[in-house]
Amino acid sequence: xxxxxxxxxxxxxxxxxxREVMGDAKYERYVRHLQAAHPGAPVPTExxxxxxxxxxxxxxxxxxxx
Amino acid sequence: xxxRNTLVLGDPQPERGGAVELRTDxxxxxxxxxxxxxxxxxxxxxxxxxxxxxxxxxxxxxxVRGDEVNALWFVVAAVCTYLIAYRxxxxxxxxxxxxxxxxRATPAEVxxxxxxxxxxxxxxxxxxxxxxxxxxGPLVGPVLAAQMGYLPGTLWIVVGVVIAxxxxxxxxxxxxxxxxxxxxxxxxxxxxxxIGGTAALVATMVIMVIIIAVLALIVVNALAESPWxxxxxxxxxxxxLFMGVYLRFLRPGKVTEVSLIGMVLLILAIVAGxxxxxxEWGAAAFTLDKVTIAWALIAYGFLASVLPxxxxxxxxxxLSTFMKIGTILLLAVGIxxxxxxxxMPAFTEFAFTGQGPVFAGALFPxxxxxxxxxxxxxxxxxxxxxxxxxxxxxxxQTRIIGxxxxxxxxFVAVMALVAAITLDKSLYFAMNASAxxxxxxxxxxxxxxxxxxxxxxxxxxxxxxxQAAADVGEESLVSRTGGAPTLAxxxxxxxxxxxxxxxxxxxxxxxxxxxxxxxxxxxxDAGTRVARFMLSDTLGNVDRRFRNPSWRPGAWIxxxxxxxxxxxxxxxxxxxxxxxxxxxxxxxxxxxxxxxAVALSVCVAILCKKGLxxxxxxxxxxxxxxxxxxxxxxxxxxxxxxxxxxxxxxxATYSQALAAGETSLGAATTVTAMEAVVRNTAIQGTLSxxxxxxxxxxxxxxxxxxxxxxxxxxxxxxxxxxxxxxxxAPRSLVASKRERELEAQWAATPGAPSAIGGAHGNRxxxxx
Numbered sequence: 126x127x128x129x130x131x132x133x134x135x136x137x138x139x140x141x142x143x144r145e146v147m148g149d150a151k152y153e154r155y156v157r158h159l160q161a162a163h164p165g166a167p168v169p170t171e172x173x174x175x176x177x178x179x180x181x182x183x184x185x186x187x188x189x190x191x
Numbered sequence: 192x193x194x195r196n197t198l199v200l201g202d203p204q205p206e207r208g209g210a211v212e213l214r215t216d217x218x219x220x221x222x223x224x225x226x227x228x229x230x231x232x233x234x235x236x237x238x239x240x241x242x243x244x245x246x247x248x249x250x251x252x253x254x255v256r257g258d259e260v261n262a263l264w265f266v267v268a269a270v271c272t273y274l275i276a277y278r279x280x281x282x283x284x285x286x287x288x289x290x291x292x293x294x295r296a297t298p299a300e301v302x303x304x305x306x307x308x309x310x311x312x313x314x315x316x317x318x319x320x321x322x323x324x325x326x327x328g329p330l331v332g333p334v335l336a337a338q339m340g341y342l343p344g345t346l347w348i349v350v351g352v353v354i355a356x357x358x359x360x361x362x363x364x365x366x367x368x369x370x371x372x373x374x375x376x377x378x379x380x381x382x383x384x385x386i387g388g389t390a391a392l393v394a395t396m397v398i399m400v401i402i403i404a405v406l407a408l409i410v411v412n413a414l415a416e417s418p419w420x421x422x423x424x425x426x427x428x429x430x431x432l433f434m435g436v437y438l439r440f441l442r443p444g445k446v447t448e449v450s451l452i453g454m455v456l457l458i459l460a461i462v463a464g465x466x467x468x469x470x471e472w473g474a475a476a477f478t479l480d481k482v483t484i485a486w487a488l489i490a491y492g493f494l495a496s497v498l499p500x501x502x503x504x505x506x507x508x509x510l511s512t513f514m515k516i517g518t519i520l521l522l523a524v525g526i527x528x529x530x531x532x533x534x535m536p537a538f539t540e541f542a543f544t545g546q547g548p549v550f551a552g553a554l555f556p557x558x559x560x561x562x563x564x565x566x567x568x569x570x571x572x573x574x575x576x577x578x579x580x581x582x583x584x585x586x587x588q589t590r591i592i593g594x595x596x597x598x599x600x601x602f603v604a605v606m607a608l609v610a611a612i613t614l615d616k617s618l619y620f621a622m623n624a625s626a627x628x629x630x631x632x633x634x635x636x637x638x639x640x641x642x643x644x645x646x647x648x649x650x651x652x653x654x655x656x657x658q659a660a661a662d663v664g665e666e667s668l669v670s671r672t673g674g675a676p677t678l679a680x681x682x683x684x685x686x687x688x689x690x691x692x693x694x695x696x697x698x699x700x701x702x703x704x705x706x707x708x709x710x711x712x713x714x715x716d717a718g719t720r721v722a723r724f725m726l727s728d729t730l731g732n733v734d735r736r737f738r739n740p741s742w743r744p745g746a747w748i749x750x751x752x753x754x755x756x757x758x759x760x761x762x763x764x765x766x767x768x769x770x771x772x773x774x775x776x777x778x779x780x781x782x783x784x785x786x787x788a789v790a791l792s793v794c795v796a797i798l799c800k801k802g803l804x805x806x807x808x809x810x811x812x813x814x815x816x817x818x819x820x821x822x823x824x825x826x827x828x829x830x831x832x833x834x835x836x837x838x839x840x841x842x843a844t845y846s847q848a849l850a851a852g853e854t855s856l857g858a859a860t861t862v863t864a865m866e867a868v869v870r871n872t873a874i875q876g877t878l879s880x881x882x883x884x885x886x887x888x889x890x891x892x893x894x895x896x897x898x899x900x901x902x903x904x905x906x907x908x909x910x911x912x913x914x915x916x917x918x919x920a921p922r923s924l925v926a927s928k929r930e931r932e933l934e935a936q937w938a939a940t941p942g943a944p945s946a947i948g949g950a951h952g953n954r955x956x957x958x959x
Contacts, residue, residue, distance in 0.1 A: 143447055144447060145318075147509065148446045149444060158305030162303065176439075176443075179439075179499070185307075186721050188718065189714045190571060191326045191783065
């Protein structure tokens with residue numbers, strides 16, 4: 126593998142990891158889940174999805190450690 | 192027997208050097224792989240090398256005297272110990288008691304809803320779990336414990352995590368996962384019965400209140416009389432609001448983008464804080480006393496609890512996660528590059544006399560109480576049950592996430608300790624002794640530190656203390672107790688040396704303060720919210736309307752009660768004539784260790800019920816250590832005749848002085864202050880009694896339940912029905928060669944479900 130290919134690959138891996146950990150990829154994953162598990166179910170827009178997400182967080186808060 | 196839990200007959204174990212494929216469906220590739228390595232000469236040599244290197248590290252830390260110890264050895268000794276503990280001890284625990292079965296579907300797979308139940312890539316989940324467990328505790332505890340010298344703290348942080356903290360996190364995570372992701376409270380009720388369960392619930396609520404109060408006190412102490420700090424921390428609120436609005440209305444879902452913007456704004460806020468604090472109006476407007484800051488925090492806690500999550504809490508959390516991981520990496524790099532020299536001795540006299548100025552009490556038990564989170568944190572049991580177990584792909588991954596995640600946390604504690612012990616001794620004591628001892632000014636503090644003799648670094652001048660404060664852009668560093676400012680000075684020292692001569696020390700100091708305050712404020716607002724929900728749930732027994740989280744009056748009432756509870760303790764600490772941190776921090780530690788006792792008791796009871804009583808020592812030994820530590824500390828706090836140590840002895844001293852008509856005693860120079868001491872010690876003493884009582888109840892019920900199930904000989908537990916798994920994922924962070932082959936096999940199988948998110952075709956990220 127050439128150096129540039131390796132660099133590009135590492136950059137992709139870093140991007141993937143950051144998007145997953147921070148939550149950017151949450152919506153895409155949800156849509157894929159819907160398509161796989163409930164084909165034909167209405168797919169929310171990204172905006173609707175995040176509104177729903179925060180509404181659920183509102184109802185069941187997660188704790189943070191000391 | 193637990194036959195219902197065994198899907199496929201038998202529990203095949205691979206031979207040495209071999210592997211067993213675990214299948215649930217002949218049409219699908221294997222859902223699990225059990226590999227057993229062979230001891231090749233290369234592997235043996237590698238582990239011997241790790242052991243030898245670790246041994247050298249420990250020898251240098253433990254035996255070398257009178258020479259300058261390079262702090263890098265602390266990192267080496269810790270990391271080598273972690274590697275060996277993970278490879279051998281956690282493997283042993285896995286094989287004897289955990290016995291994961293990758294043929295069983297995890298709750299994430301069974302109940303996958305794409306949201307809170309969702310098979311999540313193990314590397315991502317490791318990051319999430321670590322971000323959730325890492326807080327201010329492991330940063331602050333080791334700093335305070337440094338008053339006893341570096342050796343006791345280092346030993347307990349590393350040994351404690353290996354035998355206690357990581358074991359607790361691992362077992363709780365696994366047991367909760369087998370129970371559909373149930374919370375610690377629910378597990379306590381199921382496993383320990385009504386009495387034990389109720390004691391656990393009460394303990395959790397009281398602990399939340401104490402923990403929030405003490406953390407808030409640390410922030411208050413870090414920001415008092417610091418216009419720079421106040422200005423930049425205050426700006427985080429509008430920054431978070433902006434991020435919230437941005438994410439809701441402008442670009443939903445662009446979390447990293449908005450966090451980067453937030454980060455840049457944060458840096459600007461720190462820089463701007465420096466400018467503002469140098470102007471006359473800025474210094475006047477942003478120099479606040481402790482009581483004002485405490486009230487501001489109380490108001491903030493209340494608002495954060497009732498405002499919508501998306502507006503304040505969620506964006507703050509993103510910012511905090513970003514800062515957390517970034518700063519910890521920065522500090523690790525700093526220690527490796529700068530290799531600071533240790534200034535503290537291995538032991539100070541305070542380890543034995545118990546008369547340390549930072550907190551009272553001898554090494555046993557107060558070292559363990561003070562370090563708490565870095566070695567064993569009961570609070571983690573709340574994360575390891577409930578949130579994380581609902582996201583695990585495969586049962587065998589609990590080892591890296593539970594045990595491995597806690598090792599990382601311990602590493603953070605080691606770095607915090609390094610930052611504190613590489614600090615000038617006299618500065619350390621001038622900063623961490625309460626104003627009651629130092630007198631609050633540079634002149635009196637210099638006298639006090641000089642009076643400590645060799646322990647205090649053979650004296651210091653007032654000018655030197657003033658210079659140290661000026662270096663970090665502060666008016667004074669005297670009696671800046673709570674650990675956060677000390678850690679910030681330590682970090683600033685290290686980071687400043689990376690780019691020597693850049694003159695950024697004041698920036699780094701405030702960067703570190705910002706980082707800690709963000710951590711803590713995130714815990715304060717999330718904790719207030721969680722406690723509010725727990726309270727609403729309990730109040731729901733009285734008035735059903737409280738059960739409905741969207742009933743606004745209920746949310747307001749519960750929030751007010753919770754905030755009043757921790758706000759009261761906070762104000763008590765802030766106004767305490769005797770110091771605050773030194774009296775309250777032990778309560779914080781005891782509360783945290785009490786929660787650990789609850790979690791470990793549940794683990795012991797579960798093992799006995801599963802018929803694994805002969806391995807019950809695995810959580811049993813840490814439980815015994817924890818119980819002895821917590822109860823001895825509580826007993827000393829309740830019964831000790833030494834006023835500095837015993838709450839009630841202090842209470843009696845001041846009551847008698849008041850009754851005798853005296854108008855001042857020690858640091859309390861007015862009758863009002865003396866009355867405050869009487870009131871505070873009464874509250875602290877009562878809490879100590881409550882905590883000790885709860886520990887005894889929980890452990891006693893666990894012992895009764897365990898003995899009963901050993902006697903009856905019938906194995907029963909509350910695990911959920913086993914469901915065959917239909918996904919595959921590697922066990923650890925890096926996939927083995929055979930695991931990669933299996934991943935490729937799954938990717939090539941048409942119609943096979945993906946291990947991530949329950950959809951097929953998501954291959955990015957896998958397999959590098």
